[in-house]
Amino acid sequence: MTLSTRTPWQVTRSVWHAMFLREVVARTMADRMAWFWMLVEPIAMIAVMVAIRAFVMGRARHINGADFIPWLLLGLFGFFLFRENMMRSIGAPEANKGLFAYRQVKPIDTVLVRCYLEGLLKTFIFLMFVLAGLLLNVDLTPDYALQALFAWLSLWSLGLGAGLVFSALAGLAPEFGRIVKIATLPLLIISGVIFPLNFLPESLLYYLMLNPIAHGLELFRASFYAEYRVVPGTSLLYLWWWTLGSIALGLMLHLRFEMRLKRQ
Numbered sequence: 001m002t003l004s005t006r007t008p009w010q011v012t013r014s015v016w017h018a019m020f021l022r023e024v025v026a027r028t029m030a031d032r033m034a035w036f037w038m039l040v041e042p043i044a045m046i047a048v049m050v051a052i053r054a055f056v057m058g059r060a061r062h063i064n065g066a067d068f069i070p071w072l073l074l075g076l077f078g079f080f081l082f083r084e085n086m087m088r089s090i091g092a093p094e095a096n097k098g099l100f101a102y103r104q105v106k107p108i109d110t111v112l113v114r115c116y117l118e119g120l121l122k123t124f125i126f127l128m129f130v131l132a133g134l135l136l137n138v139d140l141t142p143d144y145a146l147q148a149l150f151a152w153l154s155l156w157s158l159g160l161g162a163g164l165v166f167s168a169l170a171g172l173a174p175e176f177g178r179i180v181k182i183a184t185l186p187l188l189i190i191s192g193v194i195f196p197l198n199f200l201p202e203s204l205l206y207y208l209m210l211n212p213i214a215h216g217l218e219l220f221r222a223s224f225y226a227e228y229r230v231v232p233g234t235s236l237l238y239l240w241w242w243t244l245g246s247i248a249l250g251l252m253l254h255l256r257f258e259m260r261l262k263r264q
Contacts (some may be wrong), residue, residue: 012096019113067225075193082159090177100262107261108254148223155216164250171261212242
C-alpha cells in the first residue's frame with residue numbers, strides 16, 4: 001500500500017486556508033460591532049479631517065485638479081490600507097503562537113494571511129464607499145482603472161513589506177511595536193493625507209518625498225483624476241524600490257529569527 005504525499009506547496013496552501021478562515025472569524029464575528037466599526041472609522045475620520053481643513057485652509061473645493069472630498073477620501077483609504085497591514089502584522093505571530101505547535105505553521109504565515117485578509121476587507125469597504133459616492137453624486141470612479149488598481153496593490157504591498165519587517169522586529173524587541181504605533185499619526189500628516197504637499201516649500205518637500213507612502217498616495221489619486229497635478233518627484237519606481245526592499249528584508253528577518261519568533 002502506498003501512502004499519498006503532498007507537496008510543500010499543497011501543505012502551505014492548506015495552512016494558509018485554515019488560518020485565513022480562523023482570521024476571518026476572529027476579525028468579523030468575534031465582535032458583534034466589528035462591521036459597524038469598519039464602516040464608521042473612515043466616516044468619522046473624513047468628517048474630522050474635513051472640519052480641520054475647513055478651519056485651517058478655508059473652504060476651497062479643489063486641490064490640484066481634484067475635488068477635495070474625493071481627494072481626501074482616496075488619501076485616507078490608501079493610508080489605511082498601508083497602516084492596517086503594518087499594524088495588524090505586528091501582533092500576528094503572538095496572537096497565533098498556539099498554532100506553532102504544528103511544525104507546518106511558521107510565524108511568517110500569520111503575517112501573510114493577516115495582510116491578505118486586511119487587503120480584502122479594505123478593498124470591500126472602499127468599493128462600498130465608491131457605490132455610496134455614486135448615489136450621493138460624489139465622483140469616485142477612476143479615469144484610469146488599471147492604474148488605480150495597480151496603485152492600490154502597490155500600497156498594499158508596501159504595507160505588507162512594512163508588516164513583515166516590524167512583525168519580526170517587534171517579536172525580538174516589543175519596543176519596536178510601541179514605536180510604530182506612536183509613529184502612525186506623524187506618518188498620516190507627512191504623507192499628504194490631509195494637506196497637499198504641494199503647498200510646502202521645496203526645501204521641506206524634498207525630505208518629505210523620501211517617504212514612499214506619499215508617492216503611493218499621489219499615484220493613487222492621479223489614477224482617479226486625469227487633470228490631477230502630482231507632487232514633483234513622485235515616482236512609481238521609487239515606491240517599488242522601497243516595497244521590494246522591505247519585503248526582502250522582512251523575509252530575511254523571519255527566516256533568520258524563526259525559532260525566536262515562535263518562542264516569543
